[in-house]
Amino acid sequence: MPFLLAAIKKDLRRLGRDPLALAISFGIPLVIVTLITLVFGGGQSAPQGRLLVADEDGTLLSQALTSAFSREPLSKMLVLETTGREEGRRRMDRGDASALLIVPKGFQEAFLQNQPAQLQLVTNPAQEILPNIVEETLSIVVDGGFYLQRQAAIPLRAIAAEKTPSDDTVARVSVALNRLGRSLTKYLNPPLIDLELHVAAAKRENQNVAALFLPAMLFMGLLFVANAHALDIWKEQSWGTLRRLATTPVSMGALLGGRVISLAVILSGLALVGVAGMRWFAHVAVASVSLATLWVVLSGTAFYLFLVTIAVHAPGPRAANVIGNLVVFPLSLVGGSFFPFEMMPDWMASIGRLTPNGWAVTEFKAFVAGSAHMQDLLAGAAFMAAVGTLLFLWTSRRMRKLV
Amino acid sequence: MAVDSVSFAAHPGEIFGLLGPNGAGKTTTIGCISGLLTPSAGRVKVMGHDVVREGTAARAKLGVVPQEIALYEDLSAHENLAYWGGAQGMRNSRLRERIQQVLELTGLQDRTREPVKQFSGGMKRRLNFACGILHSPKVLLLDEPTVGVDPQSRVRLLDLVRGEARSGTCVLYTTHYMEEAEALCDHLAIMDHGKVIAAGTLAELRSMLGERDLLRLTGVFAPQSARAAMQQMDAEILQVDESLLLLSLAGASQKLPAIFAALAGVGADVRGTTLTQPSLESLFIKLTGKELRE
Helix, strand or coil: CHHHHHHHHHHHHHHHCCHHHHHHHHHHHHHHHHHHHHHHHCCCCCCCEEEEEEECCCCHHHHHHHHHHHCCCHHHHEEEEECCHHHHHHHHHCCCCCEEEEECCCHHHHHHCCCCCCCEEEECCCCCCHHHHHHHHHHHHHHHHHHHHHHCHHHHHHHHHCCCCCHHHHHHHHHHHHHHHHHHHHHHCCCCCCCCCCCCCHHHHHHHHHHHHHHHHHHHHHHHHHHHHHHHHHHHHHHCHHHHHCCCCCCHHHHHHHHHHHHHHHHHHHHHHHHHHHHHCCCCCCCCHHHHHHHHHHHHHHHHHHHHHHHHCCCCHHHHHHHHHHHHHHHHHHCCCCCCHHHCCHHHHHHHCCCHHHHHHHHHHHHHHCCCCHHHHHHHHHHHHHHHHHHHHHHHHHHHHHC | CCCCCCCCCCCCCCEEEEECCCCCCHHHHHHHHHCCCCCCCCCCEECCEECCCCHHHHHHCEEEECCCCCCCCCCEHHHHHHHHHHHCCCCHHHHHHHHHHHHHHCCCCCCCCCEHHHCCHHHHHHHHHHHHHCCCCCEEEEECCCCCCCHHHHHHHHHHHHHHHHCCCEEEEEECCHHHHHHHCCEEEEEECCEEEEEEEHHHHHHHHCCCEEEEEEEECCHHHHHHHHHCCCCEEEEECCCEEEEEECCHHHHHHHHHHHHHHCCCEEEEEEEECCCHHHHHHHHHCCCCCC
């Protein structure tokens, strides 16, 4: 125990005396995000989001309903993606999309029979603009459906009454609808209400972009800090301190433990600043600052154990540096730490979510969105602790070979 | 094999020297004692603890001052000592007091808060030493601690080593500087090619050489005729080839004119002469036919 405390103090002092390294580790992602924000968030282009549709009815009416979102101008803002109810909910929990629309089975039948039908819309609380647009649009479509039901109930029921409508029925319904349309022409053409749609002010767009990019930036910074700390083991090797430690009664595990704990302490500070910054400076809705911060610390510590395991297997410090970067940069690119998954093609995002940082950043967004709770944190922590323990034991053994 | 059948015992309060040229196996021997290397055969015991089977207990009795400076350059002297004291299980007032003592002992008490990277080579060597003795070890392993040290720091370090021995510590000191070994060590083992080629007290080792001087002649020789000529001079021929003749003989300085004359008589051309009085160096040369620093 005296040594563990001494090792923690030593690493905290060393980390604290090199603030530039920490600043660079988080500075690079900040520069990248700033540039991307300027490119994607600085103009008047509409924000891009994803609408998941679980169409369990699969009828003409349900398709007509969802097609409302695939017409301009909404098609410029939203990418429609068909999915199942459960898969859609899982993806919403991960913060993958702006909203999920569930059209239940029997929707058309209920509509035509003037029976109650319930559409379910799940929105992403981490986003501000697009979920509102989806909600408003759906509300308008539902209102339109109500009036259609009132005005054209008889012909519509005629169709519903027959499983396969005859030519006569179709002709009668068409004539009825045509008359209805002509009777409404004076209201519809020219429109009595001229609605002009303005995309929200640039400030709000930037907020959305910040929500998209800040988690990515935070996790890229984590990877960089963890990698720098992992490579530091080779500095200990070159200074001979690792060899000297091997002549004392303490184990390499104690040294590694001290390094892990000191990094966790540093990351706690950085994570708190990062998450609080997201909430209070970038105005990203963060459901739980404490859970999100804890998750960042756990993730960063796990990244460190992963990267130090790689570092101690390198034949030398230079090779460790090269291998570390060869691991960190592709992981950053694919794992959503460089470009958010929302900007990636689906196939790449699917692969990216399987990477350690991809999984961690997805879970982090869930903590930010409030769709993940303490039990999710505990489950994730248990998984990381299990993997981390294996890596810890393996690396401790391997460090003997560096002396 | 780096070392082969090396066997010796060192006792509390004595300075045991391992003397030998670079690559003789001194550091490997230290590595086996300190637990850095596992011997393929044989046993090493420190204060009764087998270093392989009771490694932790054995290492708790050891203090090691490695050949290379092993310090955190970005930490201060005080912080380095606190860390290495922690590695030896020290803490609180005992650690604080001992840090103060060793800083004064090594003359670093005025530079305790400076980062080590700002220290001179000699100061780093002294701090390296201080980290090894901080926990008052029963056995102190010093692996060439004066390499690259200025003369002033060297004298100070040697005084510190003597002080440790006086306090009852068993000191194992490796060096390739004979004069250091002669001045410091109570017992010595001379190593070459991984083997102990001679061992004993300084007096015992000197007696192996007798009162005979070592005469080293360089030039051009015909080995057969040079050997025949020297047989008349009561000289032991240690080595002879076309360019070197190495002799061990008593009163060599008085016999030099006769030796030159005898060699000239058989056509030898002597271009250089080195006469060495009995010392560890001459013993090493006698035993191995080469100089210690080769």
